[in-house]
Amino acid sequence: xxxxxxxxxxxxxxxxxxxxxxxxxxxQTATSQNIDMxxxxxxxxxxxxxxxxxxxxxxxxxxxxxVKDRITVFDNDGTLWPEQPIxxxxxxxxxxxxxxxxxxxxFLKDPVLKGVINxxxxxxxxxxxxxxxxxxxxxxxxxxxxxxxxxxxxxxxTAKDKKFGKLYKDIVYLPMVQLLxxxxxxxxxxxxxxxxxxxxxxxxxxxxxxIPPYQVIGSYGDLSFDTTGGKAVIMKTxxxxxxxxKGGKPEAIHRFIGQIPVFCGGNSDGDQAMMEYTSSSKYKxxxxxxxxxxxxxxxxxxxxxxxxxxxxxxxxxxxxxxLVVDMQKDFKKIFSFE
Amino acid sequence: xxxxxxxxxxxxxxxxxxxxxxxxxxxQTATSQNIDMxxxxxxxxxxxxxxxxxxxxxxxxxxxxxVKDRITVFDNDGTLWPEQPIxxxxxxxxxxxxxxxxxxxxFLKDPVLKGVINxxxxxxxxxxxxxxxxxxxxxxxxxxxxxxxxxxxxxxxTAKDKKFGKLYKDIVYLPMVQLLxxxxxxxxxxxxxxxxxxxxxxxxxxxxxxIPPYQVIGSYGDLSFDTTGGKAVIMKTxxxxxxxxKGGKPEAIHRFIGQIPVFCGGNSDGDQAMMEYTSSSKYKxxxxxxxxxxxxxxxxxxxxxxxxxxxxxxxxxxxxxxLVVDMQKDFKKIFSFE
Numbered sequence: 001x002x003x004x005x006x007x008x009x010x011x012x013x014x015x016x017x018x019x020x021x022x023x024x025x026x027x028q029t030a031t032s033q034n035i036d037m038x039x040x041x042x043x044x045x046x047x048x049x050x051x052x053x054x055x056x057x058x059x060x061x062x063x064x065x066x067v068k069d070r071i072t073v074f075d076n077d078g079t080l081w082p083e084q085p086i087x088x089x090x091x092x093x094x095x096x097x098x099x100x101x102x103x104x105x106x107f108l109k110d111p112v113l114k115g116v117i118n119x120x121x122x123x124x125x126x127x128x129x130x131x132x133x134x135x136x137x138x139x140x141x142x143x144x145x146x147x148x149x150x151x152x153x154x155x156x157x158t159a160k161d162k163k164f165g166k167l168y169k170d171i172v173y174l175p176m177v178q179l180l181x182x183x184x185x186x187x188x189x190x191x192x193x194x195x196x197x198x199x200x201x202x203x204x205x206x207x208x209x210x211i212p213p214y215q216v217i218g219s220y221g222d223l224s225f226d227t228t229g230g231k232a233v234i235m236k237t238x239x240x241x242x243x244x245x246k247g248g249k250p251e252a253i254h255r256f257i258g259q260i261p262v263f264c265g266g267n268s269d270g271d272q273a274m275m276e277y278t279s280s281s282k283y284k285x286x287x288x289x290x291x292x293x294x295x296x297x298x299x300x301x302x303x304x305x306x307x308x309x310x311x312x313x314x315x316x317x318x319x320x321x322x323l324v325v326d327m328q329k330d331f332k333k334i335f336s337f338e
Numbered sequence: 339x340x341x342x343x344x345x346x347x348x349x350x351x352x353x354x355x356x357x358x359x360x361x362x363x364x365x366q367t368a369t370s371q372n373i374d375m376x377x378x379x380x381x382x383x384x385x386x387x388x389x390x391x392x393x394x395x396x397x398x399x400x401x402x403x404x405v406k407d408r409i410t411v412f413d414n415d416g417t418l419w420p421e422q423p424i425x426x427x428x429x430x431x432x433x434x435x436x437x438x439x440x441x442x443x444x445f446l447k448d449p450v451l452k453g454v455i456n457x458x459x460x461x462x463x464x465x466x467x468x469x470x471x472x473x474x475x476x477x478x479x480x481x482x483x484x485x486x487x488x489x490x491x492x493x494x495x496t497a498k499d500k501k502f503g504k505l506y507k508d509i510v511y512l513p514m515v516q517l518l519x520x521x522x523x524x525x526x527x528x529x530x531x532x533x534x535x536x537x538x539x540x541x542x543x544x545x546x547x548x549i550p551p552y553q554v555i556g557s558y559g560d561l562s563f564d565t566t567g568g569k570a571v572i573m574k575t576x577x578x579x580x581x582x583x584k585g586g587k588p589e590a591i592h593r594f595i596g597q598i599p600v601f602c603g604g605n606s607d608g609d610q611a612m613m614e615y616t617s618s619s620k621y622k623x624x625x626x627x628x629x630x631x632x633x634x635x636x637x638x639x640x641x642x643x644x645x646x647x648x649x650x651x652x653x654x655x656x657x658x659x660x661l662v663v664d665m666q667k668d669f670k671k672i673f674s675f676e
Contacts (some may be wrong), residue, residue, distance in 0.1 A: 068544065212406065231618055234589065255536075258552060259552070
């Protein structure tokens, strides 16, 4: 179990009110058909990104990067979609626990789970890490790959955020979706490297970001291969969890990708290590650090938040020349539905 | 530490003579420019493969598989290149230990490592698992990603096999390389899922098989992200090892790919679980099991070997309709240099 602080943070923020609105209503997926592929970006950051891409994809440039090495990595929560007031997957965990409770009467025998099911987060908060693990295991573990994927699919197709009144899968940062497409159109491979659960993101990342499951890296739990029921299945079990945050991100990049990225997008101190790792490449690299500065169109936070805290990465950005994106002024549009 | 039996097997076989010939001489990489993409296959297995591909890529077929789900997985040792008389990576481990010994005088203070360096495998064999781990850690651990990759690169470009007198990277099964290309030309993604080390294979898999590092899955050890030297690096450390064999293969497929494959190539009981997992797909699947039957052109083995043992998978192949490839009669050519 690595990075307990990260899980503690999740515990803290999940202790807030977490109910969401589920409605069977299709939403609009954020896409852009503009010829200007980065139309939602303000001129200055757009020029910086375009200049870098033009330089490293020009075969006559001394900074040319061969196609096989055009590896780019992006955090998800706070970088591709919002993470306030609490991370979206925490809302799924609570909603899925409630959905599973119908066939799991034993949940009600546990004070923590019973509390969450009934909307009382007190016992969860009081139980600390042990309580959080109960919630994670009950909502994410002890089920087959297929069962879990179906639950996520149904949830992501229906669950809506309160502030925006939209499906979560439609509340994604338009400039970042444009950036993913722009990089892919220049033969970069785009990977997600997120503290969120890989299994959770893989269900919808292709539809929402155009990123296939095998290019989605995230936190993950133990598994077991099981043929006892007559069919070969992968069971999500309740053992250790690898938390893909902070130093775990470059570790996961090595384990899953096996190459040092040349571009990294992130938004918090949790992404700092993978930016440092990206910056260690032999190639000319680019790191983009989102600063959440827009309380009207999205959320404003940095220093004092628990999820998405941004302090040391901002300081290092100045030293290393990473592009800091002030979302209020650098994103002409944040969401496609604005 | 999973699947200790697998590591014990490696210990047993590494106890044989493991010296190899390193020569600074470029070799010919196995490629095929023929219009018949499966020209090295005999007619019957070729027809079976082509029939399946035509069926599942025909959008009017009831067995059509959308491009996004065309995931194929291949074992490496014994499936894409030989694994006899001992797995190639074991030879690398010994050669790399010797190469590192020049800058690691402490190796000679250890009886096991000293024995291996001097060509005496007795102490290694006597030390059992602890001895094997010493060899693995000394040759593969305690070094940066960059150092290890450079060592593998130099070795794979120069090390030759005794029986064939060729570079190891050129001793690959021509029909299987053709099959990889044929599948990719039909918009399948090709992944390696091997008991061999991911870090070892990723250095050369793109050159040899056309498979990029992030589609190479294998056994892997612990890592640490380290910035103490002023540069961000990944250190290969000496902790637990995930052994990607038997039930570990479907687990790794879930963890790294996140989708159930529709095609699987293997050659031993170690690949049986991933064939069962592939067969559990909702789509019409194909599994191809190589049977090493040619003692003249390659090696003949199955029941009584330790590395590449083939018994229960062969029995299940008959029940499940997996395609068993008799390498002597079904491969018109085994190697491009024949």
